[in-house]
Structure formats: C-alpha cells, structure tokens
Amino acid sequence: MGRPRVTVIDIAQAAGVSKSTVSLVLQGSPLVKGTTRAKVVEAMNELGYVYNRGAANLRQTGSKSGIVGVVVNDLTNGFFAELAVGVDIVVQSAGFVQFLSNTGESIDRQREVVASMREHGISGLLVSPARGTDPSDFAPLVEAGIPVVVVVRSLPGGKLSSVVADNPSGVAGAVRHLVSLGHRRIAFLGGFQDTAVFHERLSGYRSAVTAAGFGFDEALVVPSAPSRAGGADAVARALAVEERPTAAVCFNDAVAFGACDGLRSHRLEPGRDFAVVGFDDVIEARTAVPALTTVSVDPQAMGRRAGQLLLKQIAAGGVSSEAVMTSVRLVVRESCGAPRLAAQA
Amino acid sequence: MGRPRVTVIDIAQAAGVSKSTVSLVLQGSPLVKGTTRAKVVEAMNELGYVYNRGAANLRQTGSKSGIVGVVVNDLTNGFFAELAVGVDIVVQSAGFVQFLSNTGESIDRQREVVASMREHGISGLLVSPARGTDPSDFAPLVEAGIPVVVVVRSLPGGKLSSVVADNPSGVAGAVRHLVSLGHRRIAFLGGFQDTAVFHERLSGYRSAVTAAGFGFDEALVVPSAPSRAGGADAVARALAVEERPTAAVCFNDAVAFGACDGLRSHRLEPGRDFAVVGFDDVIEARTAVPALTTVSVDPQAMGRRAGQLLLKQIAAGGVSSEAVMTSVRLVVRESCGAPRLAAQA
DNA sequence: TGACCATTTTGGATCGTTCCAACAAATTCA
DNA sequence: TGAATTTGTTGGAACGATCCAAAATGGTCA
Known part of the structure; x- marks a missing residue:
C-alpha cells in the first residue's frame, strides 16, 4: 500500500x-x-x-503541464469519437496526454469541465462547444495565455482559433454536381437559421447557384429543425413553391433522410423523381435505400488538424488567432439520381 | 500573456x-x-x-489527484465511446476528471499511456485492455496502491478487479430462445479460442445446450476470426457437419452478419431457413435485413458500473479485488425466425 | 478576576521538482 | 607555468498548496 x-x-x-x-x-x-x-x-x-509531473510543473514557469484538454459536445456520436481519436493521435505523439470530457450539449457541464481542467493546469484546450456557448466563457483562459482552439462549430465574434469543415465549398460542390445532372431548380433544405454552420452552408449554396447563372431564389431556402422530422417538413414546403424544385441539397444527412420520407409521402421516389444530397456522411448514408449522396467530412483528419494547430500555439507560447478550414468531398451514391459511374469522377 | x-x-x-x-x-x-x-x-x-491542484497534490499524502485514467482499446467503436461516456458521468459527478486515451489495440501505446497517466498521479485506472495485454503490466500500479479496474475484457490470472458483461447467461438465453422455437441442432460460431470472452460465451452455450438435454457436440463449435469474413467461413463449415444445425448463436454481431452472408451463398435465407443470433447489439443490428436478433449489452451502464467500482476502491483507499458482471438481455428481431410478437416476451 | 474551555486563526515546515549562481575539474591557449 | 575557458556538478532557494502545533480570541463560571 x-x-x-x-x-x-x-x-x-x-x-x-x-x-x-x-x-x-x-x-x-x-x-x-x-x-x-x-x-x-x-x-x-x-x-x-x-x-512526478505535478511537482515539476509547480516550479516550471508557464505551466507546461503536458496536458491538453479536449471537450466535445457528444462523444456518443461517432463523428466526435473519431475527432477525439484524431486529436489523440497527434497530441500523444507529441508527448502530451489528453484530458477528454463530454458535455452532452450542456453548457453548465461544459463550464464545470473547463474549470476543472484549468485547475489541473492544462497547456491548451480544444473544444467543440455545446450549443449556445458564450464565446466569452473562454476569455479567462486566453487571458491567462492558454491557447484555445474551437472545432467543428465556430463561435461568433471569434477571437478564438478554429478548425471547421469547409462548409461553403462542400455545399457548392453538391450544387454543381446537381447542375451537371441537369437540374435547374435546386432547393436548400433544413437547419436552424441562427447557427453559424447554417450560414456557412447557405453561403456555399448561394454562390454556386448564382455562379451557375440561375439567380438566388429566397423561396427555395427552407430552414427547419436539423432532424429527420424537420427534413420531411421542409421538403413538403419546398414542393409547394411554384415552379417546384427538382433537387435539394440538405443541411445534413438527417434532414436528407427526412426529405426522402417526405418525398415518398408525395409519391415521389428519391433518386429517380427528385435528387437529394446530404451533408456529413454518417454511417447509415451508405446502407440506406437509396444510398445517400452526401458531402463527407473526415472527422479524424479534422481532429488531427486541430491537434496540430493547438500544439503549434502551445509551442509558440503566445495565443494567436487562426482559422482553418478542412476540406470536404462529395460522395456520389444513389439519392442524387446520377448513374453509379459518376462516383468515380 | x-x-x-x-x-x-x-x-x-x-x-x-x-x-x-x-x-x-x-x-x-x-x-x-x-x-x-x-x-x-x-x-x-x-x-x-x-x-492549483498540482501544488495541493504535492503536499497531500496518497496522491488524491482527482484524476482517473481511462484507457480504451478502440474509441472509434461506438461501444467503447458509450462506455467512456458512462464512466465520465459517474466520475465527473464525484468531482473527478477523466483522462481518456485510446490505444487502438496497441500494447506499446497502452504501456506509454498508462505510464504517462501514472506520472500525472492518477487516483485510479480503468482499462479495457488491448488484445494480448500482460496482466502484470498493471502490477506496479497496484503495488503503489492505485486501484485498477479492468472492463469488457477480463485478464487471465486476474488479481485485478473487473467489470464484464455476463457472457455466459447472454449466450445461454439465446440458446434457450432458439430451443423454444423448436431448434434441436444449434451451432456456436466464431471467436478466437484463446480469449477469455470466447470461453465465457462458450460456457454459456455448453450449459444451456446440456440443460436442454441435447448433449454437447464438439462438432457444432466452430471458432473463427471474430469478423464478418470469419462468420461466413464458420457457417460454411458448420453446414458441412453431418446432421447439420438449423440455428446458430454467434460470437458477436460481425460474425452473425458474416454467417448471414454465408447462408445466402448456400441458398439459405437467414431467419427463414436458418436461425441466427448475434451478440453485442451494434447499431446496424436494428437496420440490417433481416434485422438481427442479438444479445444486447448496455455499454453506458457498464461504464457507469465500472466507474462506481473504481470510485469505491479509491474511497476505500486500499486495493481490493472484485469481479462484477453486468446483465445483458436478448433482443428478438427477425434473424432468429421468431414471429415479431415474441419480441414482447 | 482568573482559570478553564471552545472556537478561530496562524506561522513555519513540508511535499518533489526545477532553477540559479557558484564551484570543482579538466582542458586549452599564450 | 598560469590564466582563461570549457565541462560537469552542486547546494540552496523557489513554486503553491496543506498540515501541524501553537497562539489568539471570546465566553462561561466559580
């Protein structure tokens, strides 16, 4: 003992x-x-x-504890688990250990967890913020010289470094693909209007649609809850606009699945009568019927990238602000109605 | 700064x-x-x-750091992510923080990670060991009075506390269900013979099959890699034994899916011509065709249980050895050929 | 009033490490 | 040879908290 x-x-x-x-x-x-x-x-x-790192740490200036804090909003979600693994890989090979905690979208929990990590003297913090996080929650850390990197969801008014998916170009790519298949009236379905991600994705839609020479039609943008039910609802409303769309890119895969449900209840078969594209490439996207064409973001790569950025800032000693976008790619399956061959393009 | x-x-x-x-x-x-x-x-x-916990910790006897280390072998796997969340919940509400790391089944990595955690003065360690872990790797911790709890996979010669699923009764329940559906020749498919989990599950099979009065037939036990490919292979071999089985309980869901593949290539439809039961209840089990009847273990509950055990040992100060089994339940879907109604039983 | 007690408060000493300035030994150079 | 330099080594003072024994404070009672 x-x-x-x-x-x-x-x-x-x-x-x-x-x-x-x-x-x-x-x-x-x-x-x-x-x-x-x-x-x-x-x-x-x-x-x-x-x-005894604790003792060493005590004497060492600038608290080089060798710990990085990682806070995610939903570890249950495979996306974030992959992300954490990506972070772990780069962080660990740099000789750091990772304090990982899950907030389950609770802001209070997030606050507690971050406070606790701070007490332990983390050298840096990487966080995928819970919904509704106030950016100023992280100000004390930054003031104390502890680098903070925000992942996945960017925070408004951000003086903080961030690593997010390239939402605009992802959606734009999806739109271009649909255009190349001959679609002229393309809707944008789902998502809450008050989130940063929504606006990023919408901006990609807007620019691609105008670049194709169609002009941006407000009526074709139908926000909704970013869920399956929301998707069904949104597609129904989209079908009601005059000069109805023949295709849609959706806020995320859940919305896309909902859209497919909605189409069927209007006796339209997704992929044949109406093209649907999702975003995220969740696991079920591959096995659904029809298999979902979607924009894939590689969460592990994103985690690695974010880890690198954090390590860089820790090494630099200072706290600088840098925004990184990780690239995404369109995975062509069946729901967009393209012949399978196109998948190789 | x-x-x-x-x-x-x-x-x-x-x-x-x-x-x-x-x-x-x-x-x-x-x-x-x-x-x-x-x-x-x-x-x-x-x-x-x-x-400054580091400083406090220095003076305090017995290293009550308020950190528990959690090491899992594959965070990418939803099962372990859920497990970690379960641990996090109990551990966090007791005022501890969790150091979580992923080994990706690498023993070297596991060693590194555990060493690093030790340097940081963890008050306890919870580990789902990588395959092939030598139990003595944890001896130094135990000697130093740091409680260690092993989850999911038990370690042979275990002086260590453990929390594992009740594998025997899970498999036994599956067998009983198949017997109640009229099956007389039931195979046990898949799994590596040199793992503890295999023997636990096999023992459940053995006892249920003899309890049903059929006698244990060695020929009906067909080990294989615990993968989809292994399952296809195993079922093929099982179909070759004389007096061929009409049902199988599989080592895990992956094997079960493989078995379904294998059956189809023998022109047998799983669920109709041959009953298949899996183990784990992975997410795809629900959506597969046919939906997989399987033994469900609740990983989050398991994580909570393991967290509680660890906290108890930390509080007790001493290191005692205790083995806990968490209960499992059979989820009846389609692949066993039971009418849907049975699901309510 | 002074002895006695319970309640609060306090100044070191201490935990295990790193930092610093100083020292000893070995080497080089004029 | 003696001084200057390089190369290794060292004791003590930090770091920021806790612990302990002892002291201050306030009340009670004979």
Whole structure:
C-alpha cells in the first residue's frame, strides 16, 4: 500500500550524485557526462522511480503541464469519437496526454469541465462547444495565455482559433454536381437559421447557384429543425413553391433522410423523381435505400488538424488567432439520381 | 500573456487573513467563521483565483489527484465511446476528471499511456485492455496502491478487479430462445479460442445446450476470426457437419452478419431457413435485413458500473479485488425466425 | 478576576521538482 | 607555468498548496 514514494533524492543517493544532476538527466540535458547519466538511469530502474509531473510543473514557469484538454459536445456520436481519436493521435505523439470530457450539449457541464481542467493546469484546450456557448466563457483562459482552439462549430465574434469543415465549398460542390445532372431548380433544405454552420452552408449554396447563372431564389431556402422530422417538413414546403424544385441539397444527412420520407409521402421516389444530397456522411448514408449522396467530412483528419494547430500555439507560447478550414468531398451514391459511374469522377 | 499567477497568499492579503485560513476555506472546513469565509470567497472572485491542484497534490499524502485514467482499446467503436461516456458521468459527478486515451489495440501505446497517466498521479485506472495485454503490466500500479479496474475484457490470472458483461447467461438465453422455437441442432460460431470472452460465451452455450438435454457436440463449435469474413467461413463449415444445425448463436454481431452472408451463398435465407443470433447489439443490428436478433449489452451502464467500482476502491483507499458482471438481455428481431410478437416476451 | 474551555486563526515546515549562481575539474591557449 | 575557458556538478532557494502545533480570541463560571 502506502509505500514511500521514490524521489529524485533517493535516486541521487543511490547513484552517488546530487539531486540536481538527477534532475538534469531527467530533462535530457547534454550537460551530464555519459557515465554519470548511465549510473542515474540505472538507479532509477532499480528503485522503480516515477516522475512526478505535478511537482515539476509547480516550479516550471508557464505551466507546461503536458496536458491538453479536449471537450466535445457528444462523444456518443461517432463523428466526435473519431475527432477525439484524431486529436489523440497527434497530441500523444507529441508527448502530451489528453484530458477528454463530454458535455452532452450542456453548457453548465461544459463550464464545470473547463474549470476543472484549468485547475489541473492544462497547456491548451480544444473544444467543440455545446450549443449556445458564450464565446466569452473562454476569455479567462486566453487571458491567462492558454491557447484555445474551437472545432467543428465556430463561435461568433471569434477571437478564438478554429478548425471547421469547409462548409461553403462542400455545399457548392453538391450544387454543381446537381447542375451537371441537369437540374435547374435546386432547393436548400433544413437547419436552424441562427447557427453559424447554417450560414456557412447557405453561403456555399448561394454562390454556386448564382455562379451557375440561375439567380438566388429566397423561396427555395427552407430552414427547419436539423432532424429527420424537420427534413420531411421542409421538403413538403419546398414542393409547394411554384415552379417546384427538382433537387435539394440538405443541411445534413438527417434532414436528407427526412426529405426522402417526405418525398415518398408525395409519391415521389428519391433518386429517380427528385435528387437529394446530404451533408456529413454518417454511417447509415451508405446502407440506406437509396444510398445517400452526401458531402463527407473526415472527422479524424479534422481532429488531427486541430491537434496540430493547438500544439503549434502551445509551442509558440503566445495565443494567436487562426482559422482553418478542412476540406470536404462529395460522395456520389444513389439519392442524387446520377448513374453509379459518376462516383468515380 | 504571462501574468503572475494569483495564489493563496494574494487572496490572504486581499482578505486580511493568513494563507492557512484561505486554505481552510478552500477545503470547505467548518472551522472558519462565516463572515471570514465570505471575505475570502469574495477576494477569490475579485482576483480571479484558480486553484492549483498540482501544488495541493504535492503536499497531500496518497496522491488524491482527482484524476482517473481511462484507457480504451478502440474509441472509434461506438461501444467503447458509450462506455467512456458512462464512466465520465459517474466520475465527473464525484468531482473527478477523466483522462481518456485510446490505444487502438496497441500494447506499446497502452504501456506509454498508462505510464504517462501514472506520472500525472492518477487516483485510479480503468482499462479495457488491448488484445494480448500482460496482466502484470498493471502490477506496479497496484503495488503503489492505485486501484485498477479492468472492463469488457477480463485478464487471465486476474488479481485485478473487473467489470464484464455476463457472457455466459447472454449466450445461454439465446440458446434457450432458439430451443423454444423448436431448434434441436444449434451451432456456436466464431471467436478466437484463446480469449477469455470466447470461453465465457462458450460456457454459456455448453450449459444451456446440456440443460436442454441435447448433449454437447464438439462438432457444432466452430471458432473463427471474430469478423464478418470469419462468420461466413464458420457457417460454411458448420453446414458441412453431418446432421447439420438449423440455428446458430454467434460470437458477436460481425460474425452473425458474416454467417448471414454465408447462408445466402448456400441458398439459405437467414431467419427463414436458418436461425441466427448475434451478440453485442451494434447499431446496424436494428437496420440490417433481416434485422438481427442479438444479445444486447448496455455499454453506458457498464461504464457507469465500472466507474462506481473504481470510485469505491479509491474511497476505500486500499486495493481490493472484485469481479462484477453486468446483465445483458436478448433482443428478438427477425434473424432468429421468431414471429415479431415474441419480441414482447 | 482568573482559570478553564471552545472556537478561530496562524506561522513555519513540508511535499518533489526545477532553477540559479557558484564551484570543482579538466582542458586549452599564450 | 598560469590564466582563461570549457565541462560537469552542486547546494540552496523557489513554486503553491496543506498540515501541524501553537497562539489568539471570546465566553462561561466559580
């Protein structure tokens, strides 16, 4: 049980040197002679020494704890789990460990978790904020010189660094694909108008649609809850506009599935009578009937990218603000009505 | 940037008391007078004080760091993500934070991660070990009085506490269900023979099959890789034994899906010509065709249970060994050929 | 009033490490 | 040879909290 801890002093004694020398060895300093280093290392193995980062950290300026905090809003969601894995990979290979916590979209929980991480002296924080997060919640960290990187969802008024998917170009690519299939009236379905992601995606729609020379038609933009039910509802409303659309790009895959439901209840078969494109590429997208054409974002790659950015800022010491967009790609399946061959394009 | 840290001494000064008193307040001691406490708390808010756990920890005996380490072998797998969430819930509400890392089935990585966690002074470790983990890897922790709880996969020769699903009774229940549907020749398909989980599940099969009065037939046990391909292979071999089986319970859902593939290539329709039962209840089980009858383990509940056990051991101070089994339940869908009504039984 | 008690408060010493300035030993150079 | 330089090593003072024994405070009672 409570056996006395082995400390640098014990090592020093066993190796016949001073504790300062042991410390130097610990830090891999080139100042110590090879033979001395060997003696020390041997003593450490001998006695089963465990480095005490807490103590080291106490003395070290700038709290280089070697811990990065990672906070996600829903670990249950495969997307975020992948993201966390991506972060873990780069962070771990840089010799850091990751404090990972899940907020389950609760702002209170998020606050607690972040506070707790701060007490533990994290060197940086990576967060996929819960819905409705106030950006100023992170101000104290930034003021204290702790880098903060926001992922997936960007925060308005952002002085914070962020890594988000390239939403505009993802949607734009989807629109271009539909245009190339001959569609002229393309709707944009679903999503809450008060979120940053909605506006990013909508802007991609807008620019692609005008670039194609169709002009932007407000009536073809139908917001809704970003859920299956919302999608069904949205497509119904879209079908009611005069000069009805023949295709839609949806806010996300859930909306897209809902749109398919809605189409069927109007006796329209998605993929044949009406083209549907989603966003996210959730697992079911592949196996659904018809298989969903969608914009795929690689969450693990995103996690890696975000981890790199955070590490860079930690290394730089200062807190700078940088916004990164990770690329996305269109995965052509069946719901857009394109012949399967197009998938290879 | 590097603004000087606010310490207990600053607070003491601002509140006109001694640092000891501030410390008492920090620990919620009943010794301090209400008015004094209020002054101190106000000063803390005023100056934006952040508790330094590292420093506290240094002085405190027994390393009550308030950190628990959680190591899983595959965070990408929804099962483990859910598990981690379950752990997080109980651990967090007890005021601990969780260090979560992913090993991706790499033993080396696992070793690194555990070492790193130890350096950070975790108060307990919860681990779903990577395949091929040597139980003695955790001996140093146990010797140092740090509780270790193994989840999901139990480790042979286990002096360690563990929380695993009740594999025997899960499989036994599946067998009984098949018997009730009239099956007499039931195979056990898939899984590596050298894993503990395999033997646990097989033992459930064995006992249920003998309890039903059929006698245990070695030929009906067909191990294979615990994958889709392995399942296809296993079912093919099972169909080749004389007096061929009419049903199978599979090592896990992946094997079960493979078995369905294999059946079809033998012109047998799963659920109609041959009954298949899986284990795990992965997400696709519900949506597959036919929907998979399977044994469901609730990973989040398991995580909560494991978290509780770990906290209990941390609180107790000592390291005791306890083995917990979490209950499982059979989810009847279509692949076993039972009429849908049976699902309500 | 002074002895006694309960309640609050307090100044060091301490935890395990790193930093710093100073020292000893070995080497180089004039 | 002696001074200057390089190369290794070292003791003590931090870091920011907790613990302990002791002191201050206030009340009660003979």
